[in-house]
Amino acid sequence: MGYLRWISIAVVVTTLVMVVLVAGSGWATLSDQIGAGVTLVAFLLTWFIVGIRAFNSKITALVYIGILVVIVGTGVAFLPSMAILQAIAYPLVWIITERTRNAIIGNVAVALSVGVGFVIHNGTSAEALLYSGTIVGLSIIFSLALGLWITQISRLSDQRQTLVDELRSTRDELSAISRDAGISSERKRLAREIHDTIAQDLTGLVLVAQRAKRELDNNQIAAAAEQLELIEDSARAALAETRALVAASAPVGLTGEGITSALERLAERYSRETQLTVTVDAQALPAIARETEVVVLRCAQEALANVRKHAEATTATIVVTADGVGLTLSVRDNGGGFDPAVTHTGFGLEGMSERLGLVNGRLDIDSSGTGTTVRAIIPRDVLA
Template sequence: MLKPRWWDVTVGAGSLAIAVGLLFGFGPEGQQRLMIALASIVVFVLGYVLVGRAAIGNPPAGWRFPVFLGVAALALGVGTAAAPFVAMLQTLAYPLAWVIGDTRRRGILASFIIAGSVFAGVLIGGGFTAGAAVSGATTAAFSVVFATALGLWIASIAEYGEERARLLAELTAAQAQVEALSRGRGASEERERLARDIHDTLAQTLAGLVILAERGGRQSRDGESDAAATTIATVEQVARDALNEARALVARTAAVPSEPAFEGAVERLVERFRAQGGATIALEIGAVAGSLERDAQVVLLRCLQESLSNVAKHAGAAHAVVRVAVAEDGAARLEVVDDGAGFETGTPRSGFGIEGMRERVALAGGRLEVESRPGAGTALRVLLPGTRVLAEETL
């Protein structure tokens, strides 16, 4: 309750109730004492309006806290000495002191000062008798204990609320940071995916175009017009394939979108590399009992394209064999074996080649196996799990 308007209502209503009580039934004997009691209430209200109100909800209070505390203590002491009923102002003075003080230490100090002023007022009003001293001490002790206990309890609740607000703000900031990191990671993964796609499609096709163009130019210079015409026709077809691949990248579709059947896409891809010359490529399509998900088709076609590109550009192989099989549950196996130069599998390699295939296969839940030795050729296998296995892993 740190909004000043609520305290305005509370202080106004409470002070008015005490003044009415003095005028109708609880006032002292003698007009002079009554006027002093009423004046003390007015002083208390003015102290709140002119000094204390501006400090509510706006810590630190600074000079306003000691000034308001002094005014409240003076009003309580003088008013209680004139009329004991004015001690009811404690019900307003204690909570205001805790709210304006804004710390436990200030709240406890203010409670003792207010209790002391009430004790002094009762003692003075009672003529410094033993009964007045006992009555004042009892009233002050009870009120200060109650006010301190209540103030500490309310302060702990307020601190708990502030701590929760702080933790909520930190959590909100952390969530915003995680969201930003997730967006950044998503963007990074998308860039990597796009880089792999470009490398596995357009880059490979353009490399094939370069090889075919070089062959066509050589054949034309050597007077082999028929062979050159055949090569140019192949260049035209490969260029059309490149255009289809570019459109596929834009639409995020498969590597060979114009060929709906997976077997046909594999045959077309192998035929393209056969047309480039170099190694003799044998294709063995085994039992295709089940159907492949589109994502699995993309993974296998990308890996096949990258493997055949490596055979053509790096292996120096005379023969290569491509084997593809799909089980009833959708599990797939792709194997590309060549008799080329081979390499050390443990040697770090740059580029998107094998590592790009490994990442792509891992994202599909499969595994990539590479067996190779210098001079002994290379065997590459891609193993993708079936839909049933993926569902069990998800569960």
């Protein structure tokens, strides 16, 4: 414990100062000086033999305080100037004792021992008793006030340290939670991106490969060659999307030409892969932030993927409009429709809802009549 070193230094320095004072007390008798000197030696040795160990044992602390009371009183009985030992005795009492009540008792005991020492040295005359009583009273008042003040400061310091430790623990817990949440969020993001890009590209490759196989079986070489060319184009697109995903950059479908051109290329690609007629109406759109363009493109991709896998439709229309409320992406098909209230497996609609939730948007599905209309609505304040 580092503070023990400083207390030991204080004890040694106090002892040396008192030795100088005792040695310079020319008015005192030799026997008083020797007695005071022996008392100082006892004071110093007692600290290093018993006092240092008092912090680890209540009984040892009680024994040391008792010895300290006797030493201080004895020293004052030899020389009144030995009362200066109170300057170190009171702090030792307050530091060693754990309970405030015990510290107060020890404090009063030291003050009374000083008073007894004065009486032994000065006698019992009225003047001597008044002098001794005044010294003892003032010592008790100021030592108790100082001790209680220091105790209160120490208590507040301990409370603050406890709060700091709790705050650090809470900060570490929040850091771990934030890290876990970040990992979970990144996993969800990657799952959405893989589903909306690579998984759909691979699904398209499977469908085109099956079509090419049928045409080869029917000996339609020219048509099969066209399908193989489409497979190559789709594979290149999937590779480009994969590289963009690894690099965490913008989707390859988005270029400087904006979302309208990206949607038109998407429609053309789906028309080639599925023989589904896809049209786009997305003119006169305001400036849109790149993050919002990504959301619109991914929602359109997922909606067309659902049309290809489930709708059995022949046509699909992508319509993007913007007004004072926000931007709306609508994807309509002329397929058989479905019941939105029925629980469906798969990641598509849920992934679209989560992606829209990132921009405070929402997903609406209308499949009450012929075909299905999927609407992705994005509020105006997140467009730019």
